[in-house]
């Protein structure tokens with residue numbers, strides 16, 4: 255049987271230009287340790303950035319934002335996971351095959367090594383706000399971070415970005431901040447070119463800051479919500495982390511990433527009250543009593559509030575003088591008051607959901623025009 259002649263204009267007859275086939279010299283980059291990074295395509299979906307990134311802690315709050323940013327630009331992202339269900343939403347962040355899942359255990363060095371050995375950048379976002387029966391702060395922040403840094407050094411990974419926290423201090427009254435500071439020193443000792451990132455309190459759709467303030471109308475604190483915070487938008491931090499992958503000058507640097515506004519938690523709670531149109535009450539409980547209550551609450555198998563969180567209520571977000579910030583990365587942090595409206599509005603009752611919000615009104619509490627009640 256004769257093959258049907260090709261019709262002019264049919265799909266097979268028309269030669270479609272293949273953009274990805276064309277390469278320029280700037281598509282090839284030599285990494286810090288001399289490995290070639292070869293880009294393909296015009297950027298975005300269906301192209302390749304040439305990078306392979308491992309993101310420890312990808313299943314957390316910040317994790318989903320950085321994975322989304324990397325994978326949709328064509329970076330192959332390796333996701334070490336420990337809970338089957340916690341990672342599912344990340345699979346669609348990139349093209350088929352772009353997001354690679356890898357089961358691991360923070361105490362199993364082999365599983366960490368196999369997660370980093372093919373990558374040219376490793377992000378360590380692993381951290382925990384509270385201790386559990388299986389993992390103390392020391393296990394997660396220090397031992398885990400050390401194992402990851404050692405694995406990166408062993409396999410000569412180009413870049414390691416270690417996420418710590420603003421206020422990390424070896425002499426802090428909070429064990430969380432002490433272990434974060436100790437981890438920074440250990441990571442730098444093992445991998446001197448590591449980039450250390452210290453975000454302040456992050457907010458966004460899945461945060462543990464605005465969501466906690468907005469979801470309850472009765473709060474308990476030990477410091478009358480007087481702690482000063484400098485909230486930073488999670489997407490800005492993710493943008494900074496992505497920038498670090500493309501810019502090797504950020505190696506061996508420390509960045510403190512915090513927002514422009516400096517507010518007490520009581521002021522933020524007042525803003526939440528104004529947006530959600532719900533009454534909020536805060537009861538002050540002296541910290542020694544609160545810590546004892548929290549010790550009992552820790553017996554529950556879900557996190558409620560820990561004694562260390564009580565200690566952190568007395569620590570203000572304090573940037574280090576001269577530290578590099580968003581400005582050094584060319585990023586303008588989002589305005590807290592306006593950006594946070596997006597997340598808070600959903601907490602309104604359906605009775606007032608459509609009521610307009612005068613954004614300019616929101617700024618008043620900060621200028622001292624609105625009395626903030628304890």
Ligand SMILES: NC(=O)c1ccc[n+]([C@@H]2O[C@H](COP(=O)([O-])OP(=O)(O)OC[C@H]3O[C@@H](n4cnc5c(N)ncnc54)[C@H](OP(=O)(O)O)[C@@H]3O)[C@@H](O)[C@H]2O)c1
Pocket residue numbers: 310311312313314315316317335336337340359360378379380381382383389394417418419420452453454455456457462
């Ligand atoms: N959120 C903030 O406001 C804030 C402020 C300053 C600094 N930071 C730091 O920034 C980083 C990211 O914050 P985040 O809010 O995205 O944290 P998160 O939502 O609590 O996520 C923490 C991540 O660490 C993983 N992880 C915790 N313990 C682990 C363990 N024992 N073994 C293996 N994995 C473990 C979690 O995995 P699972 O999903 O399996 O539990 C999760 O992927 C953390 O280091 C945090 O300390 C956060």
